Amino acid sequence: MPAASASDTARAHADDLASFVDASPSSYHAAAEVARRLQDAGFAALDEADAWPEAAGRYLVVRDGAVIAWIVPASASATTPVRVFGAHSDSPGFKLKPQPSTGRLGWLQAGVEVYGGPLLNSWLDRELRLAGRLVLDDGSHVLADSGPLLRLPQLAIHLDRGANDGLTLDKQAHTQPVWGLGSPESADLLAEVAASSGVDAARIRGFDLVTADSARGAVFGKDDAFFAAGRLDDLASVHAGTVALATAADGFDAAHIPVLAVFDHEEIGSATRSGAAGPFLEDVLERIGLALGASREERMRALAASWCVSSDVGHSVHPNYAEKHDPRVRPVLGSGPILKINANQRYATDGAGAAAWQAWCDEAGVTSQPFVSNNAVPCGSTIGPITATRLGIRTVDVGIPILSMHSARELAGVSDLHDLAKVAGTFFTAAD
Numbered sequence: 001m002p003a004a005s006a007s008d009t010a011r012a013h014a015d016d017l018a019s020f021v022d023a024s025p026s027s028y029h030a031a032a033e034v035a036r037r038l039q040d041a042g043f044a045a046l047d048e049a050d051a052w053p054e055a056a057g058r059y060l061v062v063r064d065g066a067v068i069a070w071i072v073p074a075s076a077s078a079t080t081p082v083r084v085f086g087a088h089s090d091s092p093g094f095k096l097k098p099q100p101s102t103g104r105l106g107w108l109q110a111g112v113e114v115y116g117g118p119l120l121n122s123w124l125d126r127e128l129r130l131a132g133r134l135v136l137d138d139g140s141h142v143l144a145d146s147g148p149l150l151r152l153p154q155l156a157i158h159l160d161r162g163a164n165d166g167l168t169l170d171k172q173a174h175t176q177p178v179w180g181l182g183s184p185e186s187a188d189l190l191a192e193v194a195a196s197s198g199v200d201a202a203r204i205r206g207f208d209l210v211t212a213d214s215a216r217g218a219v220f221g222k223d224d225a226f227f228a229a230g231r232l233d234d235l236a237s238v239h240a241g242t243v244a245l246a247t248a249a250d251g252f253d254a255a256h257i258p259v260l261a262v263f264d265h266e267e268i269g270s271a272t273r274s275g276a277a278g279p280f281l282e283d284v285l286e287r288i289g290l291a292l293g294a295s296r297e298e299r300m301r302a303l304a305a306s307w308c309v310s311s312d313v314g315h316s317v318h319p320n321y322a323e324k325h326d327p328r329v330r331p332v333l334g335s336g337p338i339l340k341i342n343a344n345q346r347y348a349t350d351g352a353g354a355a356a357w358q359a360w361c362d363e364a365g366v367t368s369q370p371f372v373s374n375n376a377v378p379c380g381s382t383i384g385p386i387t388a389t390r391l392g393i394r395t396v397d398v399g400i401p402i403l404s405m406h407s408a409r410e411l412a413g414v415s416d417l418h419d420l421a422k423v424a425g426t427f428f429t430a431a432d
Contacts, residue, residue: 010418011219013243014227017417018217020239021229025131025145025212027065027089027264030235032143034067034242034262035060041246043069048283054291061284065089065208065264066274068284069245073253078294081305082285084259084393085244085424086276086383087237087312088266091230092116092406093123094175096130096209101189108180108187110150115210116267120169122407124154128177128211130193135206144197144207148214150177177211213408224414225334232410236400236417237311238262244424256306257288258428266312266383276383282390307356308395309427310348310384311420313410314338314371316401329372331401333413336367337420340382340397348384353396364426366419369401398423 024030039045043058052059056076060069066089070082094112103109110130114120127148134142152175157163169175180187191201193209217229241260248258261284265275272278289299317330331338339357340347349357361368373379388395400416 007415007418010415011224013418013421014217014219014414016243017227017236017239018219018229020242021217021231021235024089024231024235024238025129026133026208026210028133028141028208029131029143029145030089030238031062031065031067031262031264034069034238034260035062037242038069038246052287052291063280064274066280067262068259068281070257070259070284070288071245071248072257072288072292075253075255076257076292078289078292078298079301079305080255080257080292081302081307082257082259082288082393083306083427084261084281084308084387085241085427086261086263086281086308086310086387087241088234088263088270088276088383089238090116090264090267091212091233091235092118092267093408094118094177094211096132096189096207101184101187102176103178103182103184103187106181106183107178108182108184108189109176109178110189111176112211114171114175117406119404119407120171120175121167122404122409123175123211124152126408127151127214129214130189130209131212132207132209134194134197134199134204136199136203137205138203142197142199144193144199144209146193146196149192150179150211152177215409219414227412227414227417228409230409232402232412233313233405234266234311236313236402236412237420240417240421240424241311243421244428247425248428254429254431259285261387263383270383270386276386277390281387285391303391303393306393307427308384308387308391308393309357309424310382310387310395310397311424312340312382312384312397312399313402313405313412314340314399315405316403318403324374324377326372326374329370331369331371333401333403333411334415335401335413336369337361337416337423338369338371338399338401340399341370341372342379345385346379346381347397348382348388348395349397353394356394357396357398360423360426360430363430364419364422366423368398368423371401
């Protein structure tokens with residue numbers, strides 16, 4: 001099926017996504033950008049250490065690189081169910097090691113550790129940012145972003161004649177990027193990052209810094225069908241959910257509580273205090289229930305009537321590697337968001353979830369595509385099964401099809417990005 005032409009609204013959505021990705025070089029930046037946009041839409045930021053209001057309203061809370069936002073309608077009661085749109089803020093790449101200033105032979109290099117499962121070769125020969133948070137001597141956190149600073153230069157073909165027959169990169173020896181010239185004893189990478197963030201390096205007591213491609217997202221291709229950017233896994237879903245919740249906030253009064261849950265650390269298993277396997281969502285939902293005067297039984301009744309849409313990217317059929325895909329189920333860019341199905345519950349979708357997803361797509365006027373893996377090529381997993389296991393909420397796994405997953409720069413369809421946001425909006429606002 002040929003890719004659909006991008007409409008003006010879909011193009012505008014992609015342009016806004018490019019700005020969102022550019023503002024989100026780390027999970028901490030992504031959580032802050034979601035919070036900023038939703039506060040502009042009238043959401044009040046809460047602190048976990050404070051008492052929370054009992055009144056209906058629009059609220060959000062940030063925990064490290066994760067953020068949860070919700071709308072409590074005026075009609076909400078102790079048994080009002082929730083509708084959770086879940087995504088994750090982190091992406092594969094490299095994380096700065098302790099004592100990161102290193103180098104040799106006149107080169108300054110950064111000591112980094114592989115984070116998640118990146119396509120290593122895709123990080124070669126790109127200008128990289130170093131971004132995340134700095135923790136200072138008074139316990140405060142500062143967002144840091146070096147701008148273009150590092151590069152992983154590939155060995156020239158003249159020195160590796162077999163590179164085009166199979167490139168092998170050692171995760172320790174070949175992934176330490178350069179960032180300057182000189183002796184590592186006389187240079188301080190953290191001081192460089194601190195200076196770009198207006199911070200005295202002597203005050204830094206801890207840090208969480210990752211690499212990010214510095215190139216801005218771009219729309220291109222025939223009929224502007226394609227969108228390429230770093231970190232589409234999973235900022236494309238985070239952005240869609242943020243846009244949908246901000247739009248839903250106007251005059252919202254449905255028979256459920258819409259929730260946007262953006263978790264950190266999905267790429268490394270989610271087993272952290274800000275990951276989907278941690279208590280963050282459960283904590284927030286319990287506090288919402290307590291504010292509504294819910295007993296334990298009433299909270300359980302509310303969860304039993306609730307839904308979670310777990311949104312993450314999936315694989316589009318690749319024209320050069322068709323044998324890697326199921327011979328019949330072959331989603332392609334530009335033909336709509338995907339419904340992710342796996343017999344072994346690597347995705348949480350079941351028949352009831354598939355039917356519910358189709359209903360939300362129909363109401364949004366969006367075409368959906370099924371996704372299932374080739375039996376010989378096992379799929380990954382998502383926050384969906386984790387959330388379903390922790391809370392018992394009915395859960396369906398969805399997303400958009402992309403190419404170059406886990407590359408430093410991934411490829412999506414412009415119309416799919418917009419369609420996902422439209423279905424997310426319907427999920428938040430549609431009648432029960």
